[in-house]
Each structure stands twice: as C-alpha cells, then as structure tokens.
Amino acid sequence: MAQKTETKKAGLPAVDTELARRLLGDMMLIRRFEEKAAEAYALGKIGGFLHLSIGEEAVAAGATSVLRRDDYAISTYREHGHCLAKGADPRRVMAELFGRRDGLSKGKGGSMHLFDKSVNFLGGHAIVGAHLPLAAGVGFAINYEGADQVCVCYFGDGAVPQGEFHEAMNLSALWKLPMIWICENNRYAMGTSLERALAQTEIWKFGEVYGIPSEPVDGMDVLAVRDVVGRAVERARTDKTPTLIEARTYRFRGHSMRDPAGAVYRTKEEVEREKLRDPIALFRDKAIKAGWLSEADVRAIEKDVNDRIDDAVAFADASPEPPVEWLLTDIYKED
C-alpha cells in the first residue's frame, strides 16, 4: 500500500568525491547547455518552442545517477536535462536544437523530440500526458522479456489532471510494471497553477489511490532525489513494484522562450525567493562543506562543462542543414 516518506534510506553507497563530481557536473552541464541554447535562440539559430529546465536540474541528475545504462528513460518536451543526464552527447543534442543533420534525430525532431537509442532515451514527447502510456508499454515489454531493467518516466504537474496519467497509473499498478513515475511538480502548467488545475494538489497521494508506493521529495535537493529514486529503482527491479514520486521543484525561466520570465501568472518575488533554492548552489555548498569537493574541484568541473558546451555549440554551428531529400525519408521503415 502507499506509503509516504519511509525513513529507511536506500541501500546506496555514501557520497564520495567521484559521485559529488558526477552530480554537480551533470547539473552544471544541463544548466550551461540551456543557457547557451537560450543565447542561440535569441540569435535565431534555434526556432519553434524551446523549454528550459533551469532550476529543475537536480531531478534529472539525481534520478539518472541510480540508473543502469540499459535502463530506460522517457520524458516530455522539457527534456534536454533528462536526455543529457542519460548520457546523450551534448554536441548531437545541440545540433538537434539547431535543426542540423548531425542532430540526434537528424534535425527532424527539434528540442521537443530528442531520442537517443544508444542510451535508451525514448524521447521527447509533446502531447501532455501521452507518453505515460508509452512508458507503461516499455515496462510491459521489460516484464514480457523477463528482463530486470526499469523505466523512468518524467512528466509535469500538468499531466496529472489528464486521463492518460490515471490510465497509466492504474495499468502499472494492475500489471506490476517496473516503473518509476517522476512528476516534476514545478507548480505551474504554463500559466495555470496547481491550485487552479487539481482538486488534490498533493500529487503523490494519487499513488495511494492506485495502491502503489508514493512520496513527495524536495526536487531541489539532488541527494534527496537520488535517495527516493534509488529506493524506487530497487523496488521496481526486485519485485516489479511501480512508484510515484512527486519531485517538488521550480522553473526559474518562463514556460518557453516565448514566455518572458516576469510573467503575469506568478510574482517576481516568488521567482526570486525560489532562486534561493538553486539546486546547483545548494549542492555545491554542501559538497564543499562536507569535504567531498574543494573550491578548486568545483572550478575544474565548471571549466570542463563550459568547454564541452562551447564545443557542442561549435559542432552544431558547423553541422550542415539536412538535405531536402530527407523530407521524405524515415516515414516508413522498409525491410
């Protein structure tokens, strides 16, 4: 039955320098990637919708840190972080945002449709709620094949009022699918706050209804996310129990690049207050205080991340446009 905060910690190894470097590095890589993507958007190099996850990096970094490489992840249109954390090459992700031929999807998907089969990242889906049943299908296939992988599905608070959320929760509980459902509750779906969308705003409680373990977690605390997801992964892998996790987080930027940061649906004060919970700053300070990382380590991580993202932008810039013949390829798979 559903249980809120278990006091028991996941059987995860204690944090050491290597793990701290990975967690901070992943979060900083996502942050830097998206800052550069925003710049490129302003220059007209990226078009369409561009949704940044700045402020929410701890969820992707913490969750992925307890996954195996052959585990699956699937996400929404706000998925740069999930895809990068899973191990996609930032150069090919940036090239996809630029709409270039070396992009993950050959420039056919764009920011909202990142897929990387080489790291079992199953997309980038832009119909709110629709990828939850797909994720359940991946869990179904894992059981069908008798495998021991798990599937992590990220979605927003905006998917919770949608019918497919409930269909997917029910099926995953009914069929005991090895799922980790991670709701990134950033308190808004575009301009609609949680209170204006849900009769039950404690999203984790929907797990109770479907009889699966569920709990809320501070989504700004990468170690807390890691712990909660770590326990969920153990349950999914060993006894096929799905878990619903509500990661409480906040997006520091607008809904997309078309929504200015100081928008009408939330106050500047609220945004500034939330920025004090910046997951990267919080973990960096903690890591230094605990002695996992030195100031010099942090500077070295930062330099490395900046170099990799500069390289990604240069790579994307240099990659040619897809040839026009590609318009008509990849529609049907020929045998």
Place this chain on the structure above:
Amino acid sequence: MAVMTYREALNLALREEMKRDPRVFVIGEEVGLYEGAYKVTQGLLKEFGPKRVVDTPIAESGFTGVGIGASMVGLRPVIEMMTFNFALLALDQIVNSAAKMYYMSGGQYNVPIVIRGPGGPAHQLAAQHSQSMEVYFYHVPGLKVVRPSTPMDAKGLLKAAIRDDNPVVFIESETLYAVKGEVPEDPEFVIPLGEAIVRREGRDVTVVAYMGMMYRAMEAAEELEKEGISVEIVDPRTLRPMDAGTIIGSVRKTHRAVVVEAGAGFAGMGSEIAAFIMEHAFDDLDAPVERVTGANAPMPYARGLERAKTPSKERIMEAIRRVCYAERS
C-alpha cells in the same frame, strides 16, 4: 485451400503469426477470457496463455499507448479495438505517437504494431457504433491502412500487417465476419500491403469498391451484364499506401470510373481516388468520374433510414449507367 469464415481466417492468421514470432502478442478489451467481443481471438488464451493474450480494462488510449511503447523496445503487439468507433479515444496515440515516432526520432524508433477490429456500417447499431472509420487514419503519413474484403484477404493481409515494421490500421467488418471463402492453409501465404486486386474483369467501366460495398457492386455488375454493360471491379484492399497503378491501369482500359464508398462522401476515399484518376488518366476518360457515397449524415437507427444512408445496389447501377451514357432499359 480450406473453406472458412472471415472470422476464422483472422483467427488463423493470429495463431500462425503468434507461433512464428514470440514477440507477437494480442492486447485489448475482452480478447482473452471472453474470447473476443466478436470471437476473433477465440481459443488464443488457451493456446498462448495470459502473457501473450492480454485482457485490458476499458482504457483505449492507455492500452494503445502500451502497445506503442512496447513496440519501441522490440515487441510486436496486435492491439484489438472492440470496435473501431472506440479508436477515437486512442486517436492521439495513433496519430501523434505511432505514426510519427520513426520520423521524429530520425529513424531510431519504429513502431511495428497492428491496430485491428471491426468498423464500418453494421446492423441498426446507430450513430456511435456504425460508421466508416478509415477516413480518420488514411490521411496520416506514417500509417498504413487496410480494409480486407474476403476471408483470403483477411488472412493474407493480417499476416502482412503483423510482419510489417510500421503501424498498420486494419479495419474489419461486423457484417463480414460470417462470410465464407477459400483460404490457403500455407502459413507462408501472405498478401503484400499496397496491392489492389481486380475482383471482376470487365470492358466498359471500372468500379472501385471495398468491403460491403464491393459485394454490392458485384451484384450491380451481375445485373448490368444483362443490360450489356461489362463492369470491372477493383478492390484496393490497402487504402494507404494505395495501389494507384492497378486502378489507373483499369481506367485506361475501360475509360470510365465509379467509386463506391460507405462513408459520408465529403472529403472521403472517393474524392481521393477521383482526384488521382483525373491527375493520371484524364485523357483516357470518356466521362466524368462518379462517386456513390454514404449520405452526409450520422448513421440513423430506424431500418428504413439506415438503408437510405449507405449506397444501395440501385444507386450503384444508376451511377454506372450514367458514366456509360446508357439509357435505363
């Protein structure tokens, strides 16, 4: 060859393909314990067990999405819609997820699924349970759409659909399940998708029709034979990709064409076929192409009204006479 019903032919195709490939499984409402709302999956649960014959709750979008997700990582689901009317609840999954996955992912993830079940006009089932559904699907790049008219086609095309690496929408008919016909027993008998068939050879006019309308057109052709009009009937079998070549080839021979469809005519299959005949065979035509379509109305319940909704044999005959400039005898 064995003689069997359309329903038995579908059942045999499922059994053969499930035996051939352990990745093939059947999923949907009432497919297992109940043995299918129309008994197409009869005996499968007993033969293959609950792992491969998966009963679902009533959640079309949910279980269609499950099938699509499972196919992305290597399985080959056959998703049953109890009737295709309910596929509208899964239309987003079919159109936005299944049809576009291969393209959006730049060729990384294909979706080898079959979505099958009965559709089209049935008997006195009224507006929500009796309608032609193919129009919602054949517009979409990335989907294949099949409408098998005979037991032999039902078997051969379903097997091809299951072996296809793309999402295939396979719409059967309640009114054809009991139809009997010859069906090859060879488990390697497969009819490739995208190939039309000439059901009846004729000299004077080409009639394009499928499913119930094909049988009605056949009756019309037999009667018109007595009036001296020789009718050729082409059944497209696969609506997308459409075998335009066979249809055009027939029109080049007969110089006249009538398209019959059960669905409402506006922007229907007849519009598309008439347009490509005009594009590719305009100079071969001796008369404008005629469409005989269902009325532009929802399906009524009352028998008389229902009869008036779908094209009758008489209306088909009148259209054929008109394009042949033949006076009514």
